[in-house]
Amino acid sequence: MASRKPQYDNSSITSLKGADRVRKRPGVIFGSDGLDGCEHAVFEILSNAIDEAKEGHGDLITVTRFLDHSIQVEDLGRGCPVDWNEKEGKFNWELVFCELYAGGKYGGGDDNYEYSLGLNGLGSCATQYASEYFDALIRRDGFEYTLHFEKGENVGGLKKEPYAGKKTGSTFHWKPDLDVFTDIDIPTEYYTDVMKRQAVVNAGVTFRFKNETAPGRFETTDFLYENGIQDYVKELAGEKSLTQPVFWQTERKGQDREDKPEYKVKLSVSFCFSNTVNIIEYYHNSSWLEHGGSPEKAAKSAFVSAIDGYLRQQGKYQKNESKITWNDIMDCLVMVSNNFSTQTSYENQTKKAINNKFVQEAMTDFLKEQMQVYFIENPFDAEKIGEQVLINKRSRESAEKARLNIKKKLTGNMDLSNRVQKFVDCRTKDAERRELYIVEGDSALGSVKLSRDAEFQGIMPVRGKILNCLKADYAKIFKSEIITDLLKVLGCGIEVNDKHAKDLASFDLMNLRWSKVVICTDADVDGYQIRTLILTMLWRLTPTLIRRGYVYIAESPLYEINYKEKTWFAYSNKEKDDIVAEIGADKKISIQRSKGLGENEPEMMWLTTMNPDTRRLIKVMPEDVEATARMFDLLLGDNLQGRKDHIAENGYKFLELADIS
Template structure:
């Protein structure tokens, strides 16, 4: 084993240049997988969107190529890339090769006041994480070109005169597989991203050209009225109320010692009893986890709808108030807010934490809802009454859930109180097994040999009722049968009307993964086995049809030699074992009843999942057994006589005539 390096002063190192992103991409992009790769693409798209929202260009083209490279083209002012006297560096070097550098730090300058990107990380970080990147920039009457390879510039800045009228930037790059574990960002991810940006940037056209399959497939996204059009699209034609739009602004601080900043708020919402959607955006970024706007919506809507219901006297005496879950169940809302200072949870921008944004939006929405309810009383009544219906439905569902839980618990408690039933420890139904054994002596042997972690035991005393001949009133007077049904927990398939103590059949309430019939290998044991099987066939046939019922085979003979013990389950098996033993001395003993077997033998032959023999009872087996049983013990006397006359001679050797 290699000697561990000593942890000393020389152990502390810092990442420099491109390695700050290439070796730790998840810090910037949220992950080093395909999601992080998708976010790196969004960083470039967001820069173009900031330009368009500031009034420079109204169209952005995004192209995905077959080699997973991406191109983003905008028609803004073009990235400044010439020499920067103030910084004494080339702007292209700052923008493409310096983290925390960009044009979004000058507060109050009017440039990117409400910007999606604020940290100066996106373009540089994406360049660092690319296998290669090219940039073509048109501004100031010039065409600028840059090339990068794995985070390093190649060839410097190339500049030539340009006589065309267009301005803007064209960035193309290929995410590096040495940085991301997966760069195959799905076309659907692009479509979702661009559609969301079209929603919150009214009047801007975003075009996606999917060339990943080798041919061009274009999708275009445009919402003239932004979130209003989108909310109408989400709600469809059958909403309870029309879409209502409200907007406002506020200025404030997150903390007294911090600078004041501005917030702009835009909210479109309606109520529906078929659709429910909440989407939050801030500075154009979709807030997948919400944060401040989500807290504002929850507080404002619950407060105002609760006040309306109280004012109209629609709460019953001592009735609890609504919750946001009741509101959300019928609310379609899209919020798009902007602020000059934004506190994101992290660089992936999936939630914001600004205290003032939450406060400002809460006050704004409370006021807007109050006015809306006054000015649109019919819509207010429809919306608030639907919320009340949602509340009552939720409470009824909760009561039903609690009732079902109590019933199941009661069934389990009842099973635990069934006389002589021995449960197992695990609650994992996929592992639990129920052994149905005959009599107390067999139960004692099984109990001492079982694995108490997952094997439960239910003894049946004597021969149970013939369920094919008996009517239901007699069947459910049998303690053996009703106790066994209670222990299994799944009820009976009779609609529950024949016995009020036994529930209607529900397979999901079955407490075991295997029901194992375990009886002696003799005539009485076979008869008891058949009676149990017949009971299951009549009262819970689904257990057989779905493969939950098994028969445990017990050995007929125990054959001992000086070095080994053999178990024979049939006469042919006994003959084969004796043939293999040959001239070796052996003793042979007819297997005793289950109750007389020692624990080691029981575990080995009957209980151990690795060595036992279980026969799964198939639906055809059960049906045939029931028919034969009905013939032999049913009411068909003439059929039984004919069967004995035809087949009786086959069983003369088994008769005990002593």
Template sequence: MAKKNAAYTNESIVSLKGADRVRKRPGVIFGSDGVDGCAHSIFEILSNSIDEAREGYGDRILITKFKDHSVEVEDFGRGMPVDYNKAENRYNWELLFCEMYAGGKYTAGAENYEYSLGLNGLGLCATQYSSEWMTADVYRDGFHYHLDFQKGENVGGLQKEPSTRRKTGSRIRWKPDREVFTDIDVPSSAYLDVIKRQAIVNAGVTFVFTDESGPERTVTEFCYQKGIEDYVEEVANLESLTPVQFCQSTAEGRDREDRPDYKVKMSAAFCFSNKTQLLEYYHNSSWLEHGGSPDKAVKTAFVAQIDAYLRSKGLYKKNESKIKFEDVQDCLIFVSSSFSTQTSYENQTKKAINNRFIQQAMTDFLKHNLEVYFLEKPDEAQKIAQQVLVNKQSREHADKVRQGAKKALTEKIDIANRVQKFVDCRSKDLSRRELYIVEGDSAMGAVKTSRDSEYQAIMPVRGKILNCLKADYDRIFKSDIITDLIKVLGCGVELRGKSKKDLSSFDVNNLRWNKIVICTDADVDGYQIRTLILTMLYRLVPTLIEDGYVYIAESPLYEIESKGHTYFAYTESEKTEFLERIGDAKYTIQRSKGLGENDPEMMWLTTMNPASRRLIKVTPTDAKRTAEVFDLLLGDNLAGRKEHIAQHGCEYLDELDVS
């Protein structure tokens, strides 16, 4: 509870000054005080070198990551001006490294950096302020300039000496400060991702990343001579429906009537594919992870032009609904790169832009080029239209499945709507509740009489359920056994469509059980039913397996009686070990009965009692491998299954139940 007499006076209001403006609030500038914010601070320095290269000064940028987490960025541009500035009556290095909102990108009417990645004059200063130390070496005007900083403060002023080096440029090395960022270990994969993206949208500029942080020094080079056009070719990988189209244009306009005009430069590369889909937007070289204006333009333009084509060619059926962007996106590889002299970013991290004029300019630009493309390439237009219609039919089918699945699976289990033969337990404590999935009505009876009805519930499956690996969703949800079981689980299903989006809701928090126990006979039929149930769970609710909710009740293979006692052997080796242990004592041994033939006391002892039962937790540590095994055993790969049986069948000859 707050103190009632806490002082809150005029002197309570303070302002952060100097380096504290960044060091105490890094998230405001970099979007985070964690590793993502640290990565963004690195990008701020790289951005300045990119701006130089794009203006035509230098075509090579070197980035180095060192073992101590320090970073170096070197370019071969004009070299930043750091000497005395008569107009400002200060040294430029003070403005660039120690002054927020200062730089060479504010001068009205100046040609420098007309289309710039960094406009706010924050990046270099903010990164310097957030560093443990920083050094800068600048080569220009026949001089070598050197600067040192420690925790946001300059050490030793500007050092200047004549230089015979012919190349100009800037080299900055710094170490992000752990006092500012909670984590400065930016993974090499993050460097590679950012550098590759910059190579994509800065045609002809070579980026060299040297990684000295690992056990061995590695060097990776990126260069796309034709920029986004080469990149789309790379993504399509010679498997596209249509060749790559490249278009570019410029426009001039304003976001509001009372605002000044600004310039926009736009380029786009795209093709259509039934195997790969990609949407990427860049603005002033910055990857727009959240899109904004370009994304809205693409959705509007592509839907409008493809819809117009379909109508003009009479390809819609009577009363058929209009296509949606999802139908286009599922076969579209699209990358755009735009630049503007004014940009409205959502925030300093530059993950989206919201300029109204850019959105309208790009919409008009794309609609015009698509219209021309469809006229000039009628065969390609026909291919595109047919694929979009196929995608539309798939989406509409998926929508029907989703609606049907939701209706079938989200009905509450109550007195008026009970799942047939499901037997609930009394406890409402989710940490205790267990669901036993048992094989058939006879096993159901045995388990019901031997269970602890306080926390153990029973759901029988009647016979061999549908192979969910091979069946489509329509057929799966027509199976009463499957829909009843999903209702009992209570958490919904995880269905995946072509676009990898969920087709129906799944919420593990709605799961009504702490354990889901599959309980089948220890014979061939029982193993097959168990595998089919696991396959169903793997396809429809894989999270339950991944999170460790699913178990298998291990049933004994043999009952051994000796000296008035009954013992159970769950494996052949256990049977052999027990017989060796009792030596010459008399015993009887028989294969264990099916679950439905066991008396309640035995069922409780071997299958239900937490103190004596054996449960195997189903934990697929490698989901891909699990899917491969399921496919091999139950899928359409007949040749692979035959080969597997030929190689491994002999291992199970002793377990065959034949007479």
């Protein structure tokens, strides 16, 4: 009897409740269920401590990283309210640690946190829900409060004891849960980077990082910038900046839309120009805006407008010269902006960018006004800035022109190679991905064409026996259509100067159209000879390709071994014997000598010869070049007696490959 499918009806709709809202969907709150999400949970708790310090409550925040991957954040603020809340009819600890979108920052006219980083009321609750355990110790109002949570559930309720000390604040100690996050081993670099950034944008607040390096042993690092971003810009620019750092600050009021409420914005920026360093960072309500948003758009608009206006006014542009761009300014600018607003629209909960329209407008206008005054009051600095930006612009345009010329030259070569008979190109034009397979004959061309990845693998067939380039003179070499066609397809020219090579450019490795040149011939005597002749040609005409490691040999299997429904490929007699021994010599095993490339099935060709994951390529190593050249000369040169002696001494090794009936 067939099983019935479950019904999809009104009872099918369910909702996640309590801790499951975070534990089963951490990516929704933290942006990821991996290490990034775990790090963001730390930042949520740190944000609350920062908000306290920013409002003037405590000037020391301590973060401790323990060996067991647990974390502790301690501040000297007023202490998080956790006692009974008459208005809500609940304990505040329930609201703070067990309710999403609850906190002390939703009061509208409440001035508890004018410029808040921990804005969305998610941090403490979400982090608690995502923890294996979470402990809170709070000192305020003459009491010491403690709470303990395990996997999102409170254990033991609120404990409250009288506290006679003067020290107030909150201490949170928790361990991220591996049932929630895939990784909880947050590296020390994350802490030091975040705490340094926070010290930069919270002037006068000390951020202390304690790292447990052995049980009970801690390394302590303090981050403090008394003058905030101005000290930081001086540090970034060093002593050899073009101009001295400036610091500008203002407050504005406005709204994002006419029907939206008015809010306050506090803008501050510090910058200088340098011809050795370029760093730009944006912060909003102490949060580093990795992706910028509104302040980045404002900086682009204001700096381009102000500097372009100055250059035009001073007649610095050449006739018909194009306008400067943001990239030309950015290449010599060291700037840090640190803004705060009473209302903030983040692009998402991870707070990597903001999109407040008024913040952008206010910052754009402010920077334009200040830049105009700055240029008037600092004419020597203004001239240095203008000259450096123009140098950047003209350098960029020269580089772009050179790049386009190279591209045009390469495109011309490609058009030429497309006319080479039977050459099959690939789709991508990215030379770092393209691979050229040099194959013997039309039958191999057909087989390889069916089995290749047409996105990045091109094919050049060699028709018949190629000329022995060690013995032939240049006049004969460059009359060979096989050789000249192959050189045109390679695209890099030749490393010989001869009047007979008038259609071929001089060698330029930048014009090579391939990341790999793969010689792919049959695993028989004829195939080995063709391979040797191709290598000889490359060694005489383009030796740099071999020296730089661009030339490879595709190793073709000698045997195909079948047992039941499985297939093995052996590339030597030893491999064949090893495979047979592994299967069991007494089993009914089918062993057959591999066919020529043209007779192979496309699936087999892809698996053994074309697929980057399973093929075997032998790189023609630079250190082997001299030995290879000597061997080429011995086997293919004019030393007839030397060749006879070599065959007499070594020929027995290759008897099984000889076609002798």
